[in-house]
Structures are given as structure tokens and as C-alpha cells.
Amino acid sequence: MQEKTAMSFKWLLTASFINSFALGFIWPLTSIYLHDQLHQTLVVIGWVMLANALGQMIGSVISGRLFDRFAPFVLIQIGVGVMIVAQVAFIIWHSWPVYPLILVVTGLFSGWNTAAINSYGTQINNRDGRYVFNMLYFIANFGMVFATAIVGPIYAFGIIWLFVISLVMYSFLFWIIRRHFNFSIARTKADVKISLDQQLSVWNKRLIWTVIIGLGILWISYSQWLGNLSVYMSDVLSLPLWQYSMLWTINGLLIAAIQLTMNGLNLVASRRAMWIQIFGGIGFFGLAFLVLPFVNNFTGFAIAMIITTFGEATAFPMIPALINELTPNGLKGRFQGWAAAAPSAGRAFGPLLGGLMIEHSGYHQMFFAAAGIVLLALIGVAIMVMWGYRFTTHYEQ
Incomplete structure (x- = not known):
């Protein structure tokens, strides 16, 4: 071939x-x-x-x-x-x-x-x-x-x-x-040496691992939408299952609209826009969990899902993009693998942690806890970016 x-x-x-x-x-x-x-x-x-x-x-x-x-x-x-x-x-x-x-x-x-x-x-x-x-x-x-x-x-x-x-x-x-x-x-000889010796600047490593861990934390919160929220809506609030399914239809359609709009207007080409997407997206993502304790009907959950989707569709794609920018050719696959693993880690442990929180304190406290860890992720990423991004080495394709 x-x-x-x-x-x-x-x-x-x-x-x-x-x-x-x-x-x-x-x-x-x-x-x-x-x-x-x-x-x-x-x-x-x-x-x-x-x-x-x-x-x-x-x-x-x-x-x-x-x-x-x-x-x-x-x-x-x-x-x-x-x-x-x-x-x-x-x-x-x-x-x-x-x-x-x-x-x-x-x-x-x-x-x-x-x-x-x-x-x-x-x-x-x-x-x-x-x-x-x-x-x-x-x-x-x-x-x-x-x-x-x-x-x-x-x-x-x-x-x-x-x-x-x-x-x-x-x-x-x-x-x-x-x-x-x-x-x-x-792949040049330098790429191979980097791949084998794992050489990467200190601040590149710090920033890469910060956003990977942050992504995993976001998915711990996001996994509550995927599992525990369906039980909350159906068993606690007695809402029909089709309303929970409809939330994901809203999610999918809104992701498509947001992504096509940003790409059509070429908003993703700017590095400043990238930071707005990451910080603003994480902020929106956490805000939705502060809305959830106060809603009890489909309209309220739809509003929370819209807020979540704005955060998800803007912040999540920028994390592998940032990792791509901070990794040389010989290490791109390794760190893209970790970026792909972070959501799986969140999906693995999120439902368990959420279930334990629900059993101990109830659904509302779980929602507040989810918002809290998103806030911690936002603070951690913001501090590392503002402190160390200027010291990183960029590898543009």
C-alpha cells in the first residue's frame, strides 16, 4: 500500500x-x-x-x-x-x-x-x-x-x-x-531522544499535568450528570425519563452550534481566545452545579444543562490543544493519551464519589461539592497559567 x-x-x-x-x-x-x-x-x-x-x-x-x-x-x-x-x-x-x-x-x-x-x-x-x-x-x-x-x-x-x-x-x-x-x-533524532529520555522543560510539564488533572476533576463532576442526576430526577422529583434524555439532546445540539459558530468565526485561532475558552468554560461548568440544587422541573434542568454545555464545549477541546502546543513531536502521543485518559478516570471514580456524598449528605450537598471541586480546578489552572506560561517552550506544528 x-x-x-x-x-x-x-x-x-x-x-x-x-x-x-x-x-x-x-x-x-x-x-x-x-x-x-x-x-x-x-x-x-x-x-x-x-x-x-x-x-x-x-x-x-x-x-x-x-x-x-x-x-x-x-x-x-x-x-x-x-x-x-x-x-x-x-x-x-x-x-x-x-x-x-x-x-x-x-x-x-x-x-x-x-x-x-x-x-x-x-x-x-x-x-x-x-x-x-x-x-x-x-x-x-x-x-x-x-x-x-x-x-x-x-x-x-x-x-x-x-x-x-x-x-x-x-x-x-x-x-x-x-x-x-x-x-x-x-521524526528527527531530537524527537527520538525526547521520546526516550522524557526531556521536557519543568514549566511545560507542570502546565501539562495541571490541565490533565484539572480535566479529570471536571469529569468527576460531569459524571454526576451521566448517572446520579437521572436517579435524582426520576426517583426524587418523579420526573419522566424522557425529560432526562431530552437534556442530552439539548447538549448535543448546543455543542454542534457552539463549535460550528466558533470555527466559522475563526475564534479558536487566537491564543487569547483560548484562555477565555478555558477559564470562562470552567467557570460556566461550575456555575451549573450551583443552579441544580434550586431547580425541580424540566425548565430548570434545561437551563443548567445549557450552562454546562457552554462550559464543556468551550473548555474541554482547548485542553488537548494546549497540550499539543506544549509538547514536542516525540512526546505528543504520550500526553494526548493522558488527556484522553483523564475523562475516563473521572467517569470511573465520579459516580462512586458522588454516590458516597449522596448517601452521607444528600443530593444538594453533592451538587455544591461538585461546584467546589470545579472551582478548585479553575483556581489551580489559573494560578499555574498566570505564573508559569511565560516560561514554557512552544512547539507549533
């Missing part, structure tokens, strides 16, 4: 969309399937979801490190190839206890593939890095929202059909990768 000379941004976005779309047929209904069809307790389901999220985190870290050391083209083919095999396994074995074991494997390699795609994004040389990661974030969310919108009706015909569709999508993704991802990454 002929090797290309540069990564195509169009095909990278296509791969990101298909990867998220295919993944959207696997995990959204996992809890319902485990509870209603496999008759597992909520405690067991919690452990399964924890193992899946930890798998995503580990896969992201491993994939990012390997991206800098080995052939990325082989790396991503392995990841997508395993996901194809996993879908076949799901079709054949989807009973207890094999189903959760396969689910952990899919968690590992979904994290693997996401980190690989983000690492490929660092190799787009004809676009500004902030624009690249804004678009990657938008297209991945769009794929997930599109999948979750249709997964419910398809599930009514049997869970096997979800795995069949996912198998077709991953097979298509493998074909795209074979045709459009085989290009040479120019």
Missing part, C-alpha cells in the same frame, strides 16, 4: 465520527441490559462500569505512549481490529459473565483508538491546532449523540442488532484507516 506524505484532516474527522458512532451502540444501554436482561444488581453494574472506564483510561495511556515509539498506522489498525473481533464476540456471547468481560476489552481498546485519533490530530500541519481539536471534539460528540438518538428504537428489536451495526461501522472504519492513515511521521 502506498504511503502518504501527510494526514488528511477530512479523513481524520470521518474516522473520529465513525469511531464515536460505533461506540455509541455499545455502552449507552449497558446498565439497562445488565439490570433488566441479565438480572444484575446495581452494585454489580457499578463495578462493571468502573472496570470499563478503567479499561478506557489504561488503553488511552498505552496507546499514547506507543504512538511516539512505534508505527501509528499499525497501532490504530490493531485497536480497530480488536474492536471488530469484540463485536463478533458480543453477537455470539452476550450473557453473564462473558458479556462484561468483553465489555472491559472494548473499554480498553475504545480508549486506545480515541487516544490514537487525537494523536493523529497533532500531525495535521495545515491547520491551527486549536481548530483541529475543536473540530475533533465536535465531530466525536456529534457521532455519539447521533448513535444514542437511534440506539433505543433499535434495542427494542434485540441487543444483537446493536452489535451488528457496530460491527459494520468498525469494519468501515478499518477500511478508511487502511486507505487514508498510512503516512510517514517525520
Whole structure:
């Protein structure tokens, strides 16, 4: 197969969309399937979801490190190839206890593939890095929202059909990768030395790890939206489940509108705009949790979700973009892997921490605690940026 000379941004976005779309047929209904069809307790389901999220985190870290050391083209083919095999396994074995074991494997390699795609994004040389990661974030969310919108009706015909569709999508993704991802990454001897010796300036390291840890903290709070809030709305406030689902429709549509507007107006090209997005986005994100204790109807939750989405859509894409700016070519994959692992860590431990807080103090105190840790993340990132950014070395593509 002929090797290309540069990564195509169009095909990278296509791969990101298909990867998220295919993944959207696997995990959204996992809890319902485990509870209603496999008759597992909520405690067991919690452990399964924890193992899946930890798998995503580990896969992201491993994939990012390997991206800098080995052939990325082989790396991503392995990841997508395993996901194809996993879908076949799901079709054949989807009973207890094999189903959760396969689910952990899919968690590992979904994290693997996401980190690989983000690492490929660092190799787009004809676009500004902030624009690249804004678009990657938008297209991945769009794929997930599109999948979750249709997964419910398809599930009514049997869970096997979800795995069949996912198998077709991953097979298509493998074909795209074979045709459009085989290009040479120019690495100098200095890049290799950096990759092996892990040499990076002190302030680059400090800032990179600050934003990665901050992203993980934000996802600890965000994970309350993904799980505990649905229980709060349905069991405590007796609101119908469709209203909770509608919040995510609002989230997906608003992310698309925000990202397309910012990219259309070229707002992401400015470094000043990047700081506004990061600080303002984190601030909005925390503000929503201060709203939640005082609302008890769909309108109030919709307002809180709109505030959350403004924060998410502006701050989250800028963190991998900033990491890209602060890492040389030989270390980009490693730290993009950690950036992809941070949300998985938040999803792994957030529901557990939120559940403990709810049992001890109730939902309202959990919301205030979520706002508090977001504030701590904002203060930590702001201090490190204002103190040390001027001492960092920049690596523009």
C-alpha cells in the first residue's frame, strides 16, 4: 500500500465520527441490559462500569505512549481490529459473565483508538491546532449523540442488532484507516531522544499535568450528570425519563452550534481566545452545579444543562490543544493519551464519589461539592497559567 506524505484532516474527522458512532451502540444501554436482561444488581453494574472506564483510561495511556515509539498506522489498525473481533464476540456471547468481560476489552481498546485519533490530530500541519481539536471534539460528540438518538428504537428489536451495526461501522472504519492513515511521521533524532529520555522543560510539564488533572476533576463532576442526576430526577422529583434524555439532546445540539459558530468565526485561532475558552468554560461548568440544587422541573434542568454545555464545549477541546502546543513531536502521543485518559478516570471514580456524598449528605450537598471541586480546578489552572506560561517552550506544528 502506498504511503502518504501527510494526514488528511477530512479523513481524520470521518474516522473520529465513525469511531464515536460505533461506540455509541455499545455502552449507552449497558446498565439497562445488565439490570433488566441479565438480572444484575446495581452494585454489580457499578463495578462493571468502573472496570470499563478503567479499561478506557489504561488503553488511552498505552496507546499514547506507543504512538511516539512505534508505527501509528499499525497501532490504530490493531485497536480497530480488536474492536471488530469484540463485536463478533458480543453477537455470539452476550450473557453473564462473558458479556462484561468483553465489555472491559472494548473499554480498553475504545480508549486506545480515541487516544490514537487525537494523536493523529497533532500531525495535521495545515491547520491551527486549536481548530483541529475543536473540530475533533465536535465531530466525536456529534457521532455519539447521533448513535444514542437511534440506539433505543433499535434495542427494542434485540441487543444483537446493536452489535451488528457496530460491527459494520468498525469494519468501515478499518477500511478508511487502511486507505487514508498510512503516512510517514517525520521524526528527527531530537524527537527520538525526547521520546526516550522524557526531556521536557519543568514549566511545560507542570502546565501539562495541571490541565490533565484539572480535566479529570471536571469529569468527576460531569459524571454526576451521566448517572446520579437521572436517579435524582426520576426517583426524587418523579420526573419522566424522557425529560432526562431530552437534556442530552439539548447538549448535543448546543455543542454542534457552539463549535460550528466558533470555527466559522475563526475564534479558536487566537491564543487569547483560548484562555477565555478555558477559564470562562470552567467557570460556566461550575456555575451549573450551583443552579441544580434550586431547580425541580424540566425548565430548570434545561437551563443548567445549557450552562454546562457552554462550559464543556468551550473548555474541554482547548485542553488537548494546549497540550499539543506544549509538547514536542516525540512526546505528543504520550500526553494526548493522558488527556484522553483523564475523562475516563473521572467517569470511573465520579459516580462512586458522588454516590458516597449522596448517601452521607444528600443530593444538594453533592451538587455544591461538585461546584467546589470545579472551582478548585479553575483556581489551580489559573494560578499555574498566570505564573508559569511565560516560561514554557512552544512547539507549533
